[in-house]
Amino acid sequence: MATPYRIGTPGTPWGDKERADWLASTEVQRSYTADVLDKLTALHDRFEVREYGALSGPSKAWPRDRYPLFSVRTKGWSAAKPSVLVTGGVHGYETSGVQGALQFLHTLPDRFVERFNLLVCPCVSPWGYETIQRWNAFAVDPNRSFADGSSEESKALIELVASMEVERWLVHVDLHETTDADKLEFRPAKFARDGLALDAAGAYFVSAIPDGFYVVGDSLNPQPSFQAAVIDAVKRVTHIAPPDEAGNIIGSPIVQEGVINYPVKELGLCASVAAAAYCTTTEVYPDSPRASDQICNDAQVAAITGALDFLLNEGIT
Template identity: 50%
Template sequence: MNKIYHIGTVGQPWGDAEKVQWLNEQTIKRSFFDEVLPSINALKAEFDIEQYGELNYQQISGKTYPLYAVKSRNWQSNKPTILVSGGVHGYETSGVHGALRFLQTKAKAYSTTVNILVLPCISPWGYETINRWNPEAIDPNRSFGANGKATEALQAKAYLTGLKQSFALHIDLHETTDSDNSEFRPAKAAQDGSVNKNWNIPDGYYTVDDSEHPSPALQKAIIDAVSKITHIAEADENGKLIGEPIQQLGVINYAKASLGLCGSVTDAPLVSTTEVYPDSATATPEQCIQAQVAAVCGALDYLLSQN
């Protein structure tokens, strides 16, 4: 069933008035400062914490959100460097808490062989309002290309560029939720002035490879690791996941650079976007967090097996 969104006029792209109406409907539903920031600060004993930017949304929510990177210590040029990003879409809970759980439980052991950089919550306002977009109704995960406009993406990109660091691996942690069909895709169609056609929400975990620089063996290693934690999504009756042809069990491809996705932000030859399904009747929030950790570890184990 396709849903006509309640804001805007069918067939006409949103103007400023519609975006203001949308923003006025957003409310704070949970706290970045209570649920995420303390976990970042607690890592200071064993990791280096760098503030790479901030989001001044005082006029919108009365808050300024600090943006943090977490780095393993004793970086060495002869070790491969890996990036884990979470919360590009702030509403995707296990992306944020999976990145933090990896730091809390697994990162230190891996830091003997790799340099680790984690951006655990790129979109904290989106986290608090359980939102895909930022306050300007821009999707940060379409803003990492040359024409990107979301401040969240631009500040993360500027930080990474300033490091002048080559990366061997980048894992971007995401979720696919039922609200993609009930809210976010209809809203995007309304903003674009187009007609929304819902896709089937996959029941289970899957990954998104880069069609421009595919790494199928990496994706398989991730799927194998995650399958020990939760179930892998099966293709629909058309052999697709979220409207895209399946490449192998639990894997589809997107053109990441062309779409301005976070997965294109580094020069890493190995890239994967994880997609956890938190609304499954057979997956708990804890399993979703563990699945994200398993994905990162599976990717790291694959990287290290190639060296």
């Protein structure tokens, strides 16, 4: 039997008091400025680094410039080049999504700069990054709010993507993690917030956390060869998550090695924001005994480069 979440009454959705109690229970645990913004400084010579918004915060005590949102784009943006979007830190606590995006920018091969327009948003949810939270400060999951822009984080990114002079986005790689905290903290919090009932065994319907890397494709546009190329690239860096005994990863059936599919637009996922011809959401498992922070970052970089090399190798531009 699961222990009731520390905030709220089981079976009753949260109101303003519970959301305020939850916010009060969070705390800053690391620095967005030191970990992200300072690393953007060295990129100015090679890229255009632009602020595309800022989080307003839940109170006047939070100055608007505390969490500015930055994008990094290749210089010489051209309508003749295919356009690529890379996003990290949509869930702020998923560290390698942020650091992997930054590592990609700092090690970006010239062949990609020459062939693609690249737009990278390394930390979509900076408050979540600092507090190591899945939600934003209003207890809203940014990665379920891209259908309607119902979080500040998603609204700002939607507006940024729409403002770009792009007829069609070719690729979107959205960098994520699946961690033990998903099972221990974030799923119980979601059940409490939404007043959801537990299963017959008194549990939170949590599947086993997969040990390894996997990707989530779009069930309406799965692009299996593209997803396979991403998996093959990551195999050189780290292990791929096996399915469970039922043939599933996090409750969804695998469609090929290391690949499951979701209806990304219907669920309001970030992977839908650009309506890219090829999209994938990466998931690494940083709590694996076979992984490290650097391996997770390297896996995210391998996923991006594998995706772009697939397009070049197949002549898809």
